[in-house]
Amino acid sequence: MRVIAGELKGRQLKAVPGKTTRPTTDKVKEAVFQVIGPFFQGGAVMDLFAGSGSLGIEAISRGMDFCVFVDKHPKAIHTIHENVKGMEIEQQTEVFRADAFRAIHAAAKRELQFDLILLDPPYKKVDYEKFLNEIVKLQLMKQDGIIYCEHDMSEKLPLKHDDFLLLKQENYGGTVGVTIYQMN
Template sequence: MRVIAGDLKGRQLKAVSGKSTRPTTDKVKEAVFQVMGPFFDGGNVLDLFAGSGSMGIEALSRGMEYGVFVDKHPKAIHTIYENLRTMNLEHSSEVFRAEAHRALKAAAKRELKFDLILLDPPYGKVDYEEILNDIIKLNLIQSGGTIYCEHDLSEKLPSKVEHLEVHKAERYGGTIGITIYKA
């Protein structure tokens, strides 16, 4: 697993040990960032089910200014800290061990807003519509912002939630679905 493009291009990332996470492959990561915006001119990213932090680190490498990484598993949190330290990104990021809904509420209390929100939870374990509604209700996405959802193909994501609309929906391989919303 590596950083695909940007300032940190080619740098190796550690994966979370064990089977509790499923890293996004380099091929899928490269393809989706070409759709979301190959490079960013500043902004904040929220990597909500961060795992190793690979997707959020990719966004920082490609020009996002600040990243918030959230996961509820101790091994994932440890790996995120290691990867951020290795990439020298501690100064431009925060890491929280929390359940997703609690993390969203905490971000809203701090009046944080994000230009990019990355959602890659364990397949079949999360109600995407509920999370997307929380993001809208808590006013966490900037106008014009992007929400990336990686999911099992069997999961059907809504075509519209409030003022979010599907920008792109793709299949990758036989099991991975990607749905990208624009605010």
């Protein structure tokens, strides 16, 4: 696993030990960032269900100013800290061990808003529409903000939403689905 582009390009990332996480492949990461970036002129990102932190670190490498990483598993939190330290981006990050739903509520209490939210939970364990609705209700997205959802292809994410425009819905390798929304 590595950073694909930007300031940290080519740097190696540690994976979370064990089989509880499934890292986003380089192929998927590159395709996704071509849609949502590929590079950014600053901004804030929230990486929910962060695992190793690979997606959030990629966003920082490509120009985001700041990332909030959230995961509830201790091994994932340890790995995120190792990766952030190894990339020397500690000043640009916050790492929280928390349930993702609780974390978005905590972010709302702090009146944080994001240009990009990365939603890559364990497959078939999360109600994406519930998360989308809660993100809108809590006003976590900036104008034109983007939400990236990675999911099992058997999970059908909404093609229409009152508050989001569907930018892309793609199948990668027959099993991985990616749906990208932008705030209306």
